[in-house]
Amino acid sequence: MIDSSNIKFVIVGHVDHGKSTLIGRLLYDTNSLPADKIEEIRKTSKDLGRETEFAYLLDHLEEERRQGITIDTTQVFFKTNKRHYVIIDAPGHVEFVKNMITGASQAEAAVLIIDVKEGVKEQTKRHAYILSLLGLNQVIVTLNKMDLRDFREERFNEVKKQVQEFLNSINVEPTFYIPICAIKGDNVVEKSKNMNWYKGPTFAESLDTLKNRESAEDKALIFPIQDIYKINDKRIAVGKVETGIIRKAQALKVLPSGQITKVRSIEKFQHNVNTGYAGESIGITTCDPVFLARGNVICEPENEPVLTDVFKANIFWMSKKHLRKAEKIVLKCATQETSCKVEEISKRINSSSLQVLEENSDSLKNLEIGEVRIKTKNPISIKKFSEVEALGRFTLVQDEDICAGGIITNYV
Amino acid sequence: MNYLDKLESKSIYIIREAYAQFRKVAMLWSIGKDSTTLLWLTRKAFFGKIPFPVMHIDTTYKFKEIYEFRDKYTKKWALDLIVAKNENAISKGVCPEKGKFKCCNELKTNALKIAIEKHKFRALYLAIRRDEHGIRAKERIFSPRDECFEWDYKNQPPELWDQYKTKIAQEEHIRVHPLLGWREIDIWEYIKREKIPAVSLYFAKENKRYRSIGCETCCSPIESSADTMEKIIEELKTSKISERSGRAQDKESAYMMQKLRSLGYM
Known part of the structure; x- marks a missing residue:
């Protein structure tokens, strides 16, 4: 019996390097597809005058299939x-990087795919950098379209070296480099007969080595409040325990107010529980009538996140409208929301070449990375991303849209 | 926490998040297994008292079992039920025989439009799942619709970690999808674990059962002997037929679902 829990991984890489094709092939070779789906793909491919196109399993929009x-x-x-x-x-086209980030932010591991005919390209680098920014450190590299280079080991080694050099420079250490031909299935699920020189695992085998993200239960308690419900005379503060464990009768500190109280009860509908674990959506009531609201962060006294209104961060800007230094925007971190301004852009960086474009810049453009200092209107509870992810990552909202993702790199 | 606990917690987080952001919300309840599961999770999120209306889009072509189930559990769970119909189209005789696209669009999408305008909802909960259909797999958890109800699928907002699109213009509304990451088999495992009631049409009679239910006119049963939840779960582990194979609106042409959805279909 296999475990029904799963692991999420994202496939990234430059446009046309074969992401959707690899997935299609993987599904087909592992017998994961309903017969009527295969039939639908055959028919649609034929209608568009093409060979059976496995990418259509995922590229479901009419525009995606036509183009x-x-x-x-x-x-x-x-x-x-x-x-x-x-x-x-995830899409490989530069215009859809925000969709790629949306996909990658949900993943626990990543597969970077590179066409050996073309080698490392603009989006290969940008996507790899985004993986490192998001803290995704489990990476498998697949070198695709080996058939177009006669399955030669020399070409594999050449491209591998090129990829390695770039990934080393951004501190990404892949577990495997696998030569494949996604369209024909070489080293996807079946070992390739065309590349006897390759002794490592197939792509499917390499996936089985990926590990789930470690449980955050061992860390200090962080419980950001989502909402307050009044139910039968009880005031219940609800939210998701981000890290640690919350126990009935334990002492609590509420940030930013600094009030101290104790847990009176842990609330779960029709369940009698005394604890809430990391990842669990629960409610609590407190012993004292403390004032609680959305955006408060509950922690253990003496083991608290940093309460501050200024910090350093790396942000990835993804809006066609520029970010101007000191313009008023909104910051969201866990359930905390406050207006803020980027008061210093110490470096403006090209997210593909990683070249520093400007120091002490006044603005940040679409797809650029900024090393910045942010000042919030109200103090918020934060941690460095490397310490507690949930309080170390944030989004910036300009007008009505999320326009940047960021990670906190240091306190000021 | 096991796998189902994790799915449950994540969905409850999303349900609470949308309510915290918008307050003026409603849940769509088609009375099928997915939206009844969503209803169950919503009851859990709010400790048994759902603080907003539950809406049934009634095309008048639903199975009689669906209406019976709706009325029974509306009473039992003390739901604030809105039954939304496009009376105008119904009186003009819109029906599946005269065109399935028009029928779905008028009796479902436009019925919903009329209801949203009337009640001024800012967000709607829907029980769609990624594994049901390739078009639904492209959805966001918080998915905006403009004043014409259109889904701008070529320009969806980014969604990072647990941060969703929560700021919208006055004329827009948000579709909230708490079950997007659930599979069909997860739904049944959860229904079994939680003892959630399900419409009898899902269970085999004379070697036929419905795997997906909607309007009687546009649903066909599959060959199956699964007459208990356990047997349905077993059947899904080995099935090579997709879930919505019996749903006519997915079939008419390769992109009918995309066209329906871009106009605001669920």
């Missing part, structure tokens, strides 16, 4: 003999 590109991210389920997976497909 042969992926526009938006999608997720599919799949299993090996060992366990279940959720595969997140």
Whole structure:
């Protein structure tokens, strides 16, 4: 019996390097597809005058199929003999980077695909950098379209070296480099007869080595409040325990007010519980009538996040409208929301070449990375991303849209 | 936490998040297994008292079992039920025989439009799942619709971690999808674990059962002997037929679902 829990991984890489095709092949070779789906793909491919196109399993929008590109991210389920997976497909086109980030932010691991005919390209680098920004450190590299280079080991080694050099420079250490031909299935699920020189695992085998993200239960308690409900004279503060464990009768500190109280009860509908674990959506009531509201962060006294209105961060800007230094925007971190301004852009960086474009800049453009200092209107509870992800990552909202993702790198 | 606990917690988080952001919300209840599961999760999220209306889009072509189930559990769970119909189209005789696209669009999408305008909802909960259909797999958890109800699928907002699109213009509304990451088999495992009631049409009679239910006119049963939840779960583990194979609106042409959805269909 295989475990029904799953691992989520995202497939990234430059446009046309074969992301959707690899997924299609994987699903087909592991017998994961309903017969009527295969029939639908055959028929649609034929109607568009093409050979059976596995990418259509994921590229479901009419525009995607006609143009042969992926526009938006999608997720599919799949299993090996060992366990279940959720595969997140991400578009490789520069115009859809925000969709790629949407997909990648949900993943626990990543597969970077590179066409050996073309080698490392603009989106290969940008996507790899985004993986490192998001803290995704489990990476498998597949070198695709080996058939177009006669399955030669020399070409594999050449491209591998090129990829390695770039990934080393951004501190990404892949577990495997696998030569494949996604369209024909070489080293996808079946070992390739065309590349006897390759002794490593197939792509499907390499997936089984991926590990689930570690449980956050061992860390100090962080419980950001989502909402307050008044139910039968009880005031229940609800939310998701981000890290640690919350126990009945334990002492609590409420940030930013600093009030101290105790847990009177842990509330779960029709369940009698005394604890709430990391990842669980629960409610609590407190012993004292403290004032609680959305955006408060509950923690243990003496083991608290940093309460501050200024910090350093790396942000990835993804809006056509520029960010101007000191302009008023909104910051969202866990359930906390406050207006803020980026008061210093110490470096403006090209997210593909990683070249520093300007120091002490006044603005940030679409797809640029900024090393910045942010000042919030109200103090918020934060941690460095490397310490507590939930309080170390945030989004910025300009007008009505999320226009940047960021991670906190240091306190000021 | 096991796998189902994780799915449950994540869905409850999303349900609470949308309510915290918008307050003026409603849940669509088609009375099928998915939206009844969503209803169950919503009751859990709010400790048994759902603080907003539950809406049934009634095309008048639903199975009689669906109406019976609706009325029974509306009473039992003390739901604030809105039955939404496009009376005008019904009186003009819109029906599946005269065109399935028009029928779905008028009796479902436009019925919903009329109801939203009347009640001024800012957000709607829907029980769609990624594994049902390739078009639904492209959805966001918080998915905006403009004043014409259109889904701008070529320009969806980014969604990072647990941060969703929560700011919208006055004329827009948000579709909230708490079950997007659930599979069909997860739904049944959860229904079994939680003892959630399900419409009898899902269970085999004379070697036929419905795997997906909607209007009587546009649903066909599958060959199956699964007459208990356990047997349905077993059947899904080995089935090679997709869930919505019996649903006519997915079939008429390759992109009918995309066209319906871009106009505001669920």
